[in-house]
Structure formats: structure tokens, C-alpha cells
Amino acid sequence: MAEGEAKVIDARGSYCPGPLMELIRAIQTEPVGTVLEVLSSDRASSNDIPEWVKKVGQEYLETVAEDGYWRVRVRRVK
Amino acid sequence: MGKRVVVVGGGVGGTIVANHLARKLGRELELGDLEITMISPDAQHFYQPGLLYVMFDLTRPEELSRSQASLLEPGIRLVQDWADHIDKDKGEVRTRAGQTFPYDFLLLATGSRPSPQLIPGLAEGGHLFYTLDGALKLREALFNFQGGKVVVTVGVPHKCPVAPLEVTFMLDAWFRQRGLRDKVELTYTYPIGRLHALEPVANWAVPQFAARDIHGETFFNLKEVDAKARQLTSIEGTTLPYDLLISVPPHQGAQVIIDSGVGDKGGWVPTGKHTLLMEGTDNVFVVGDTTNLPISKAGSTAHFEADVIADNLASRLQGYPGGRSYDGKVFCFVETGLEQATYVWFNFETPPNPVPPSQAIHWFKLAYNKAYWLTPKGVL
Numbered sequence: 139m140a141e142g143e144a145k146v147i148d149a150r151g152s153y154c155p156g157p158l159m160e161l162i163r164a165i166q167t168e169p170v171g172t173v174l175e176v177l178s179s180d181r182a183s184s185n186d187i188p189e190w191v192k193k194v195g196q197e198y199l200e201t202v203a204e205d206g207y208w209r210v211r212v213r214r215v216k
Numbered sequence: 217m218g219k220r221v222v223v224v225g226g227g228v229g230g231t232i233v234a235n236h237l238a239r240k241l242g243r244e245l246e247l248g249d250l251e252i253t254m255i256s257p258d259a260q261h262f263y264q265p266g267l268l269y270v271m272f273d274l275t276r277p278e279e280l281s282r283s284q285a286s287l288l289e290p291g292i293r294l295v296q297d298w299a300d301h302i303d304k305d306k307g308e309v310r311t312r313a314g315q316t317f318p319y320d321f322l323l324l325a326t327g328s329r330p331s332p333q334l335i336p337g338l339a340e341g342g343h344l345f346y347t348l349d350g351a352l353k354l355r356e357a358l359f360n361f362q363g364g365k366v367v368v369t370v371g372v373p374h375k376c377p378v379a380p381l382e383v384t385f386m387l388d389a390w391f392r393q394r395g396l397r398d399k400v401e402l403t404y405t406y407p408i409g410r411l412h413a414l415e416p417v418a419n420w421a422v423p424q425f426a427a428r429d430i431h432g433e434t435f436f437n438l439k440e441v442d443a444k445a446r447q448l449t450s451i452e453g454t455t456l457p458y459d460l461l462i463s464v465p466p467h468q469g470a471q472v473i474i475d476s477g478v479g480d481k482g483g484w485v486p487t488g489k490h491t492l493l494m495e496g497t498d499n500v501f502v503v504g505d506t507t508n509l510p511i512s513k514a515g516s517t518a519h520f521e522a523d524v525i526a527d528n529l530a531s532r533l534q535g536y537p538g539g540r541s542y543d544g545k546v547f548c549f550v551e552t553g554l555e556q557a558t559y560v561w562f563n564f565e566t567p568p569n570p571v572p573p574s575q576a577i578h579w580f581k582l583a584y585n586k587a588y589w590l591t592p593k594g595v596l
């Protein structure tokens with residue numbers, strides 16, 4: 139899948155279940171190769187998403203600071 | 217011909233919206249200018265939170281249900297059947313028995329369902345308390361349990377985000393009551409890096425776990441269950457042995473949502489977070505667990521959303537634009553044992569801030585369990 143076609147998960151304002159849980163939910167249903175972009179208004183996402191992604195052997199790409207939120211990019215590789 | 221509103225699903229959200237609407241537009245309903253049809257398979261409306269007590273035989277299942285018809289305002293037509301196909305292009309819903317119901321406005325309120333079949337071995341190797349059948353089997357297993365390793369696992373997504381923590385505290389208290397606690401190793405697992413999605417609840421739980429000798433295993437997403445060897449493996453690569461597995465399985469949306477192509481891959485309907493309209497439509501509202509919103513799947517969520525939808529729907533039916541917006545409000549009681557509870561509320565803008573647990577809040581929750589029937593009626 140091309141970079142431009144990332145699957146966007148808008149988890150802004152989500153205290154529960156929260157951005158990481160939204161990623162866990164979505165990544166399981168997307169095919170290998172998909173880039174997922176989690177939009178999060180919680181600064182902690184820039185730590186806990188990469189931490190989990192590395193633990194499960196998926197690929198963490200980057201975190202981009204936007205206006206009032208973070209865009210955390212991840213690729214499903216297996 | 218009058219305007220037709222079709223409600224698919226007679227759980228918390230669907231029932232509140234139908235009743236509010238019938239009351240707001242009672243005259244139109246009486247004159248035949250409005251028809252409200254609810255399609256739902258259940259003759260009985262079941263209060264799901266009560267399942268938490270059924271497994272410990274602290275509540276009998278018979279106390280948790282009432283006839284669906286008795287909860288509906290007069291004038292609402294109840295079709296006791298499954299919706300089989302939702303055709304938003306034609307604007308109609310077909311039922312399993314083959315009836316077709318055209319609509320001007322549709323409400324999708326089909327909820328969520330635990331899907332243990334998504335994890336290999338889980339259905340054979342584990343118990344669940346999220347369904348009546350599961351809770352009754354677990355009740356039997358618990359009353360026969362003589363000690364060993366008890367593990368609680370949590371799938372993503374799941375409804376009622378506090379239930380896994382509540383059940384763990386209740387298990388601890390119950391095993392103590394039965395004089396078995398020293399023979400039980402109690403482990404609670406959670407998908408992310410802390411004990412609960414809500415950070416203050418997670419922080420509060422840490423010393424509680426230590427004081428009660430409950431082992432917390434974070435970053436644990438169940439991959440498979442080896443029922444023969446009684447062993448769990450997570451996608452993070454952790455293995456755990458167990459004697460009694462109590463799981464909150466990952467959930468999916470209703471089959472009809474998947475089959476009709478109106479949901480995403482998990483069966484959740486893409487929904488506007490403030491309008492509660494299905495994306496790309498102007499006449500399909502979505503309530504409760506059915507939405508794809510990144511908020512807690514809980515009865516309280518369904519309730520707050522239902523108030524907004526009913527108001528906007530009443531306006532729309534009268535030719536007005538419908539001015540209410542959903543703010544993401546969620547409220548949850550949290551049982552912290554068999555005799556204490558706390559609560560949290562939050563919305564899209566306001567973070568949660570739980571109050572210290574007390575007996576009074578526990579009593580309030582017990583009282584609400586009895587008063588629940590006023591909620592679907594649209595009174596409380």
C-alpha cells in the first residue's frame with residue numbers, strides 16, 4: 139500500500155479505550171503492509187504506541203506533532 | 217403516509233430513543249403521521265451488567281429481565297425478529313422472516329457481541345461472563361473450584377471497560393470469603409502498558425493489587441489458548457499457565473452490520489462523533505456499542521447518545537434542523553470489591569478523575585441495578 143493511503147485512526151479525545159487500544163483493534167484487521175496513522179491528543183501516545191509496536195514486532199515509523207495533537211505512524215509488517 | 221422511523225435493536229440505546237421519540241411526538245404517533253417500528257429478536261430485555269453478580273450467585277438471572285413490550289411506550293410497533301439486511305440506498309430493512317420495512321429515518325442499535333471464536337482455543341479453553349450462558353457455566357466452575365491459577369484476559373475491543381478490573385476485585389473478595397484465597401494465584405492481564413485504559417484508574421489499581429496479592433500482567437494481548445496444556449500465549453510472546461481462564465473476548469459488531477456492508481472490518485458503523493449520523497448519510501443515526509467511535513462501549517454511553525439522537529430526530533421529523541451535539545460523555549461505576557465502589561465520568565474534552573471508593577457508591581450502584589428499568593423507559 140502506498141504511503142499516501144494510510145489508514146487513519148482518529149482517537150483524539152479518547153480517554154477510554156484510548157489511542158493505543160484503538161490501534162490494537164485496527165491493526166489486527168488490516169492486511170500486512172498497511173500503514174496506520176493514529177491521531178492522538180494524548181502526549182503519552184508518542185511513547186506507549188512505539189513501545190507496544192516494537193514489542194509485537196511491527197514497525198514504528200514516526201511521530202509528527204500537529205496543531206494540538208500527535209500523528210503516530212506505524213506499519214503492519216507481519 | 218406518515219413518516220417512518222425504524223429502530224434496529226431493542227437494547228439500551230434503541231429502547232431509549234424509541235421511547236423518547238414516542239413521548240416527544242405522541243400526537244403525531246396517535247394521528248398516524250409517525251410510525252415507530254422496532255425490530256429486535258428478544259422477547260425479553262436483559263440487563264447485562266447484572267451478569268457480574270450472576271457468576272457469584274449474588275443475583276439470579278430471572279431478576280435481570282423484563283418483557284421488551286412492557287418497556288415500550290404504547291404506539292411503538294415491536295417486530296420480534298432479526299434484521300437480516302440493511303439497504304441504505306433503498307432506505308429499507310429486511311428481516312429474517314422476509315418482511316421489508318422502508319424508513320425515512322433509521323436507527324442502528326444492534327450493539328456488540330463477544331467473539332471468542334476470534335482467538336484459537338479460547339472458546340474451548342476459557343470461560344466468559346459476558347453472556348448469560350457463559351456466566352451460568354462460570355458460576356458452576358467457580359463453585360466447584362478448589363484452588364489453582366486463575367487468569368483474567370481482556371480482548372480488544374470490548375464493552376464495559378471497567379468489568380475486567382471489577383471482576384478481578386470481586387474474585388479476590390469472593391475467594392477470601394470462601395476461605396480459598398491462599399490456594400488461588402490470581403492474575404489479571406491487560407492489553408496496554410498499564411492496568412487500565414483510564415490512567416487514574418490504572419494508577420489507583422496498582423497499590424490495590426499489591427495489597428490483595430493480585431498479579432498484573434500488562435501488554436498482554438491473547439493470541440491463542442492451548443486448552444489441553446492449559447497455557448496462554450500473547451502476541452507479545454508471554455506465556456501463562458492457568459487452571460481457570462476467565463476471558464473478556466474481543467468483540468465484533470452485529471452480523472447484520474457486517475453482512476450489509478454498513479460497517480468496518482470489525483462490524484462497527486463509521487459514525488460522526490458529534491452528530492451520531494452514519495458517515496455519508498443524513499438519515500441513519502447510530503447509537504451505543506454499534507458506533508466506531510473511540511469511546512467506551514457502555515450502557516451509559518448509549519444512554520447519553522440516545523438523548524441527543526432522540527432530540528435531533530424529533531426536530532428533524534418536524535422539519536427543523538436538529539441542534540444537539542454529542543460531547544462524548546461516558547459515566548461508569550467501578551466496583552472495587554464486594555462492598556465498595558467508585559465512579560468516573562469523562563468526555564472528549566474532560567479527562568476522568570475518579571473519587572475515592574466508598575460503601576455509599578457501592579449501594580448506589582446496587583440501587584441503580586434495581587432502578588435500571590427506568591432507563592430504557594426513558595425516565596432515568
Ligand SMILES: Cc1cc2nc3c(=O)[nH]c(=O)nc-3n(C[C@H](O)[C@H](O)[C@H](O)COP(=O)(O)OP(=O)(O)OC[C@H]3O[C@@H](n4cnc5c(N)ncnc54)[C@H](O)[C@@H]3O)c2cc1C
Binds near residue numbers: 255256267325345346
Ligand atoms: C458483564 C457486563 C457488565 C456491564 N456493566 C456495565 C456497567 O456497569 N455500566 C455500563 O454503562 N455498561 C455496562 N455494560 C455494557 C452495556 O451493557 C452495553 O454497553 C450496552 O448494553 C450497550 O447498549 P446498546 O443499545 O448499544 O446495545 P445492547 O444493549 O447490547 O442492545 C443491542 C440489541 O440489538 C439486538 N440485535 C442484535 N443483532 C440484531 C439484528 N440483526 N436485528 C435486530 N436486533 C439485533 C440485540 O438482540 C440487542 O437487543 C456491561 C456489559 C456486560 C456484558
